[in-house]
Amino acid sequence: MGKYALGYEQGNGSTYFLRIKIVAGILKIDQARIIAELSQKYGRDYLEVTTRQDIQLHWIKDEDAPSIFSKLEEAGLCTDMCGQYYPKAGNGDVRNIVTCPLTGIQPHEIIETSSIVKKAVEMFTGRKEYLDLPRKFKIGVSSCPINCIKPEVNDLALVAVESEHGLGFTPLVGGSLGFPPSLAQPLNVFVPLDEVLEFIRAVVEVYRDHGLRNRKATARFKWLIREVGLNRVKELIQEKMSKSFQYLDCSKISLEWGEHNIISQEKDPRLYSLMVPTFTGILNVNQFKKIIEIAERYSDEIRVSPAQKLVLVHIPEDELMKVKEELKTLGLDSEQPLIKIRTRACPSDFCGKSFESSKKRATTLLDYLINKFGKDLEKLDVSISISGCPNSCSQHIVSDIGLQSTTISKNGVSIPCFNLYVRGRESKISKLLIRNIPSEQVSLVIEDILRKFMNSGLTDFHEFADRLLEGDFIHEGRSM
Numbered sequence: 001m002g003k004y005a006l007g008y009e010q011g012n013g014s015t016y017f018l019r020i021k022i023v024a025g026i027l028k029i030d031q032a033r034i035i036a037e038l039s040q041k042y043g044r045d046y047l048e049v050t051t052r053q054d055i056q057l058h059w060i061k062d063e064d065a066p067s068i069f070s071k072l073e074e075a076g077l078c079t080d081m082c083g084q085y086y087p088k089a090g091n092g093d094v095r096n097i098v099t100c101p102l103t104g105i106q107p108h109e110i111i112e113t114s115s116i117v118k119k120a121v122e123m124f125t126g127r128k129e130y131l132d133l134p135r136k137f138k139i140g141v142s143s144c145p146i147n148c149i150k151p152e153v154n155d156l157a158l159v160a161v162e163s164e165h166g167l168g169f170t171p172l173v174g175g176s177l178g179f180p181p182s183l184a185q186p187l188n189v190f191v192p193l194d195e196v197l198e199f200i201r202a203v204v205e206v207y208r209d210h211g212l213r214n215r216k217a218t219a220r221f222k223w224l225i226r227e228v229g230l231n232r233v234k235e236l237i238q239e240k241m242s243k244s245f246q247y248l249d250c251s252k253i254s255l256e257w258g259e260h261n262i263i264s265q266e267k268d269p270r271l272y273s274l275m276v277p278t279f280t281g282i283l284n285v286n287q288f289k290k291i292i293e294i295a296e297r298y299s300d301e302i303r304v305s306p307a308q309k310l311v312l313v314h315i316p317e318d319e320l321m322k323v324k325e326e327l328k329t330l331g332l333d334s335e336q337p338l339i340k341i342r343t344r345a346c347p348s349d350f351c352g353k354s355f356e357s358s359k360k361r362a363t364t365l366l367d368y369l370i371n372k373f374g375k376d377l378e379k380l381d382v383s384i385s386i387s388g389c390p391n392s393c394s395q396h397i398v399s400d401i402g403l404q405s406t407t408i409s410k411n412g413v414s415i416p417c418f419n420l421y422v423r424g425r426e427s428k429i430s431k432l433l434i435r436n437i438p439s440e441q442v443s444l445v446i447e448d449i450l451r452k453f454m455n456s457g458l459t460d461f462h463e464f465a466d467r468l469l470e471g472d473f474i475h476e477g478r479s480m
Helices: 029-042 062-075 114-124 193-210 221-228 230-241 285-296 317-329 358-379 439-455 461-469
Strands: 007-011 014-021 026-028 046-049 054-057 139-142 156-163 166-173 189-192 263-265 271-276 282-284 301-305 309-316 384-387 401-410 413-422 431-438
Touching: 014 029, 014 062, 026 029, 029 046, 029 054, 029 062, 029 285, 029 301, 046 285, 114 139, 114 193, 156 189, 156 193, 166 193, 189 193, 193 221, 193 230, 221 230, 271 317, 282 285, 285 301, 285 309, 285 317, 309 317, 358 384, 358 401, 358 439, 401 439, 413 439, 413 461, 431 439, 431 461, 439 461
Parallel strands: 139 156, 384 401
Antiparallel strands: 007 014, 014 054, 026 301, 046 054, 046 282, 156 166, 166 189, 263 271, 271 309, 301 309, 401 413, 413 431
């Protein structure tokens, strides 16, 4: 019980989807083959990599669920419980716990996190007492020197630290990107390694027992923190654990966010990891099968990244060019502009909450920008994320440039539009720059922004974004 579920959706001809958790972002080759088989048999040869290290299939029929769940259990895989379509608070579960996709193999991490994540997932999966949380609960565990998972976007984030107390974690609580977006706040305490699982359990149980259940819209963990205060939440956690925490000043810890390079040298300096540039996470089953074949030459696993990417690991340096060429023949060119590789988009054409497909809009936008800028686009280190609604499933609200689908009514006709956000230096949460841009004008507006950035003399887009938000640039008579 509680290990498998289909999610309900109402778009693109699909009624149910399957969101498969890739625990700690580590997908074994045999598991990958099972997912490819399920995609081919039940999911129209289509797969999506998500921002929570899941692999998602669509067009699943409810009558096929028992056979699918049996195959997943055979492979040692499970799913999210996907209770988002329940009309009231409740039926929430702990979603896939995200961590750095290179944990255990990158040279500069403090703690290898996959074993912690696997034990935490096991602690909650299939346990009845954790299947009726007020809402979904998201956890991130980071020991990555560049905090690639953006820890503060989670309900609970644990960031590895080396302190006067020893090796362990410091927690942040209350993050959520749905409206209104908020970043997790530090508790300013130290959690030793041998207490981290007990701490995670205590936080989830505090949320389960004290979370607000009167309205679904205010049932996420951040609302409990707003209601009772951060100190009271800390007290409740301590009461659950029957112990007090040691103080740790989080202001001295680096929480800057970064993105991994396409190619990363591993702890063994003879070996490298190579990111597979799956645009907005989309793969067809033939691409996936070929990736499995390539990966198996070097390892028994494929890594799954919250950047909607796959990662091939343990590749010898003299094999890198060969692998890159093989991926290129699959339409997965690692030499394409970084702005395209770093573009993310949610599956809004499936969930039914948007008037258009975020992933198709991303394709239209990037094709347009590549055509307009050519080689100049390769100079830009800027991220773009597109979401179909305020829930920010693609994390548009923390992206350098974020687009959120919306509509306006004109003469009784609904017109698809986008709100445009940019992220400056003052806050990791992006701010609204332009409201209700008609869909057909979005590419033009972003072209204008990027061209002005290139001509500004600035090298940091966040600094440029501050000037946009101050109204230093004009587009079509509107202040940017």
